[in-house]
Amino acid sequence: MSPYLKLLFYLSGISFAVSFEIDHSNPDVVEHYSNSQIVKTEKVDLRVYYDCWCGGCVYFHIKQLDPTYKKMESYIDLKTYPYGLTSRYKNHGKVSFACPHGPNECYGNKLHACAIDILKNVSQSEFYNSCMMNATWGGKGSTDKDAINCGKLMKIDSKPIIECANSERGDALLEYYGIETDKVTNPRNKYMPFILMNGKEYSTDKDLMKTICQTLANPPPQCK
Template identity: 85%
Template sequence: MSPYLKLLFYLSGISFAVSFEIDHSNPDAVEYDSNSKVEKTEKVDLRVYYCCYCGGCVDFHIKELVPTYKKIGSYIDLKNYPYGLTSRWKHHGKIYFDCAHGPEECYGDKLHACAIDILKNVSQSEFYNSCMMNATWGGKGSTDKDAINCGKLRKIDSKPIIECANSERSDALMEYYGIETDKVTDPKNKSMPLILLNGKEVTDNLMKTICQTLAKPPPECKSFF
């Protein structure tokens, strides 16, 4: 064999070894077959419009949404809208809010909005906000005290959430949630919570409704069939 062919054979061997090493260095790497179909988890679109002092909203989050999300959260694309029956207006460039249950509710909704914005994790923000609504430490819930204690329980830094709720950022978030809520509610006939599953209002048990919507429901749904 000529020196040139020997060198070519040697280099191709190195190339093969390196490519083999790279392909298998990632434990999550899988072989790709262009003719195969990778099955993804089916998800429903769940949108929850609420305010933090509404009794029905509190019950829904604590008794239905959290338990359901814990069981089949991987099948749910959840979006929360903490605004509820609030009205808003602008004066000299500043936005103001009038909440159905008073200024304390406006502040509580801002805490919820800031938690969603800062945590950027659906399950973390849902469990954190539901914890605040539970009013474990007295009062109506969703206060700084609840934010701090729920942060300790869930290992979440509550300081930036509280700072956000006291800043103009929370006004912008509330305005956004107000605009989104206005798109789906009737101003003359508002009631909370409003739960939309794939665009349709949920009027039955949440877990049951989701299970019966899924084309391939998981084993956790077997009691509804």
């Protein structure tokens, strides 16, 4: 089966239900842990900080996060932050960015940030951004070509997302995600993806589905 058909088959089972808006008043990470023990909760707070071209980030989104979120969406409060190890600078009031893999990665992060902002739907933006990261159409992914083709697959209008990424709005959104990332980690001293589950640093070496099920006070049938 071709990569295109595999991606189409994968995306066909996705439901889009949860709304999401960037909230600049969000408090810092909420601590749900006591004496290093997991406190059982009804919903898992999952925050994923990443770069769109980071190999580990791509793997985590496609192989762990997407299949788990597809099954457990109702039990996960997911927030994603496309910024990662990016650095930012201001010159005469204008912000500029430097990404580990160059300016095209910065642009890809803007596409992700704009998708989150414009779609205002956690499921839709997560699977759309993962689709772009999958690099089905060649290259490293998260380009205009990926945005357009993923839009066609998912019946999403990619034009506003691309326009946003090429505008001051795209710069403002990436700056916002940089500020949010800096609240929890110094990017220069961390790896990506950097993940917090209920305020506790989560290792991608673990099984995400299993860990979430262990964290829930009343695990749903999906956990069995």
